[in-house]
Amino acid sequence: MTLRRRWASLSWMWLLLTVGQSQRADDDKPNIVLIMVDDLGIGDLGCYGNDTIRTPNIDSLARDGVQMTQHIAADSMCTPSRSAFLTGRYPIRTGMVSNGNYRVLMTLAAPVGLPRNETTFAHLAKEQGYSTAIFGKWHQGLNCNYRNDHCHHPSHYGFDDFYGMPYTLFDTCGPNLSRDAEIAISGRLWISVQLVALAALTLALGKLSGTLCVPWALVLFLVLLMLLLGHFWLNSHQSSLYWDCLLMRGHEITEQPMKAERAGSILVKEAISFLERHREGPFLLFYSFLHVHTPLPTTEDFIGTSRHGLYGDNVEEMDFYVGKLLAAIDDLGLRNHTLVYFTSDHGGHLEARLGHAQHGGYNGIFKGGKGMSGWEGGIHVPGLFRWPGKLPAGNVIDEPTSLMDILPTVAALTGGIVPQDRVIDGRNLLPLLQGETQHSEHEFLFHYCSSFLHAARWHPKDSNATWKVHYVTPVFQPPGAQACYETHYCQCIGDNVTYHDPPLLFDLSQDPSESTPLTKDTEPLYDLVIQTVADAVKEHRKTVAPVQPQLVPERNRQFVSLMSCCGVFPFCFCDKEGEEAASKQPFD
Ligand SMILES: *[C@@H]1O[C@H](CO)[C@@H](O)[C@H](O)[C@H]1NC(C)=O
Numbered sequence: 024m025t026l027r028r029r030w031a032s033l034s035w036m037w038l039l040l041t042v043g044q045s046q047r048a049d050d051d052k053p054n055i056v057l058i059m060v061d062d063l064g065i066g067d068l069g070c071y072g073n074d075t076i077r078t079p080n081i082d083s084l085a086r087d088g089v090q091m092t093q094h095i096a097a098d099s100m101c102t103p104s105r106s107a108f109l110t111g112r113y114p115i116r117t118g119m120v121s122n123g124n125y126r127v128l129m130t131l132a133a134p135v136g137l138p139r140n141e142t143t144f145a146h147l148a149k150e151q152g153y154s155t156a157i158f159g160k161w162h163q164g165l166n167c168n169y170r171n172d173h174c175h176h177p178s179h180y181g182f183d184d185f186y187g188m189p190y191t192l193f194d195t196c197g198p199n200l201s202r203d204a205e206i207a208i209s210g211r212l213w214i215s216v217q218l219v220a221l222a223a224l225t226l227a228l229g230k231l232s233g234t235l236c237v238p239w240a241l242v243l244f245l246v247l248l249m250l251l252l253g254h255f256w257l258n259s260h261q262s263s264l265y266w267d268c269l270l271m272r273g274h275e276i277t278e279q280p281m282k283a284e285r286a287g288s289i290l291v292k293e294a295i296s297f298l299e300r301h302r303e304g305p306f307l308l309f310y311s312f313l314h315v316h317t318p319l320p321t322t323e324d325f326i327g328t329s330r331h332g333l334y335g336d337n338v339e340e341m342d343f344y345v346g347k348l349l350a351a352i353d354d355l356g357l358r359n360h361t362l363v364y365f366t367s368d369h370g371g372h373l374e375a376r377l378g379h380a381q382h383g384g385y386n387g388i389f390k391g392g393k394g395m396s397g398w399e400g401g402i403h404v405p406g407l408f409r410w411p412g413k414l415p416a417g418n419v420i421d422e423p424t425s426l427m428d429i430l431p432t433v434a435a436l437t438g439g440i441v442p443q444d445r446v447i448d449g450r451n452l453l454p455l456l457q458g459e460t461q462h463s464e465h466e467f468l469f470h471y472c473s474s475f476l477h478a479a480r481w482h483p484k485d486s487n488a489t490w491k492v493h494y495v496t497p498v499f500q501p502p503g504a505q506a507c508y509e510t511h512y513c514q515c516i517g518d519n520v521t522y523h524d525p526p527l528l529f530d531l532s533q534d535p536s537e538s539t540p541l542t543k544d545t546e547p548l549y550d551l552v553i554q555t556v557a558d559a560v561k562e563h564r565k566t567v568a569p570v571q572p573q574l575v576p577e578r579n580r581q582f583v584s585l586m587s588c589c590g591v592f593p594f595c596f597c598d599k600e601g602e603e604a605a606s607k608q609p610f611d
């Protein structure tokens with residue numbers, strides 16, 4: 024127990040002694056485990072109606088807890104959605120947007136990230152004496168001015184411990200033959216450069232000292248060969264494999280490039296070790312899965328075991344790891360003192376799913392997917408909350424809720440206070456979760472594509488309808504497709520979108536698949552709804568203060584001076600995981 028925590032618990036006891044039972048009992052400060060999966064579709068889970076994929080551990084959360092059926096991400100892409108999750112604020116407020124089609128952080132070596140003056144749920148929990156950790160994907164930036172300055176490292180956002188990818192999985196990270204070949208060739212080239220350099224030096228010294236009799240031409244030839252090989256080596260080293268696919272523990276790079284297929288088990292072990300070390304609580308663990316993003320690195324035990332190809336295997340492996348986390352919570356006797364939350368950062372990636380290899384998730388009855396701004400498939404995600412004895416088991420809530428609600432909910436659970444000097448878009452979910460209220464506080468939710476508002480939903484306080492108004496929708500390509508194959512992701516502006524005037528209107532409570540737009544002729548409330556939502560958008564815009572957008576192309580690109588390196592740049596190969604995993608030392 025750290026001094027700070029000891030102090031915190033002492034002062035807590037003092038409070039209990041002096042103020043008596045009217046204070047929240049220690050028992051009421053639950054541990055919090057937040058699980059987020061990357062690119063998981065809502066239709067990929069048994070508890071959301073899938074009957075061929077096996078997700079028993081996640082389904083148990085629904086059975087033993089509360090299931091949200093209208094849980095909405097603040098954006099349909101990783102970086103902005105996660106920033107909103109962390110801060111409880113629309114990305115447009117924090118600047119985790121661009122003014123064009125750049126929608127995520129494009130590389131780890133870009134000098135951008137979540138602004139340091141933002142407050143995350145981890146900050147709030149930490150202030151209340153919680154031990155905090157994030158394991159897995161970050162994707163909120165890393166460096167600002169020089170390599171390894173780590174100005175956007177999770178440790179600056181309230182997390183005591185971090186182990187994971189500061190960036191995100193993407194196709195280059197493998198595992199595949201080209202990744203392995205790339206590493207092998209690069210390694211050999213580097214050894215050849217060293218050998219040729221050594222030979223040239225030996226010959227030159229020998230010649231100069233008169234002990235060797237070789238022509239200068241040979242020395243010159245070796246030097247040229249060294250430069251040539253060095254040039255190839257540097258070129259093979261340009262790949263983002265080296266600069267973006269890396270694992271970090273705390274501030275140390277442990278694998279560069281990382282072995283993606285073994286990261287899952289390493290990170291789960293690390294999380295379980297965190298739970299064990301902090302079993303006395305209270306703790307907040309954000310387990311941010313690298314699963315089920317492409318290229319779907321999966322261990323051999325799971326390959327070929329599902330009915331849905333590599334994607335299904337990866338989902339089932341992810342569920343297995345969820346089971347490991349839940350079992351650790353049970354084994355430590357923390358089940359009734361821990362709120363477990365499960366979600367996905369946005370919908371499944373249709374362009375990956377419908378591509379020939381079927382590598383993306385399934386969004387069930389919802390239209391569209393990852394990246395498709397306002398369409399439900401991109402933002403309508405699973406939302407499960409389990410806290411035995413405190414939340415009714417098996418309850419289903421159809422009200423609109425948001426991933427941004429986690430920050431105020433964490434504040435309520437931990438006794439913290441949400442920041443008062445800025446707009447917080449999330450709402451405390453406890454009254455809804457505990458059945459004290461039946462109605463969501465979110466009358467309106469706004470659906471952005473980067474900094475552009477594409478759609479909005481209205482759930483009137485006195486009705487069960489949920490209206491959805493689309494002002495802008497992505498243009499699918501090629502024509503007739505239901506996704507954006509040519510660009511791999513849909514885009515936000517210009518020729519890549521359709522501007523609707525009048526806007527498209529749907530009643531999600533009647534037409535959740537957004538199949539038939541309502542018109543003045545088919546919907547008597549048409550004018551009223553369009554006008555009400557337009558007014559709400561206008562009011563909302565008034566509350567958005569201009570901030571510097573982070574993801575703009577000028578800065579959201581690779582800077583050589585910011586490339587992370589575990590050695591002496593550009594010699595950046597590390598694999599420290601082997602030894603460290605074996606010795607199982609805690610790292611703090
Ligand atoms: C279950 O999930 C798989 C994997 O995404 C998908 O292909 C399948 O269509 C889903 N089945 C149902 C019934 O939802």
Ligand SMILES: *[C@@H]1O[C@H](CO)[C@@H](O)[C@H](O)[C@H]1NC(C)=O
Pocket residue numbers: 138140141445569570571
């Ligand atoms: C953070 O700093 C930026 C730049 O000075 C400013 O625009 C923004 O309003 C600040 N945000 C908060 C939450 O204080």
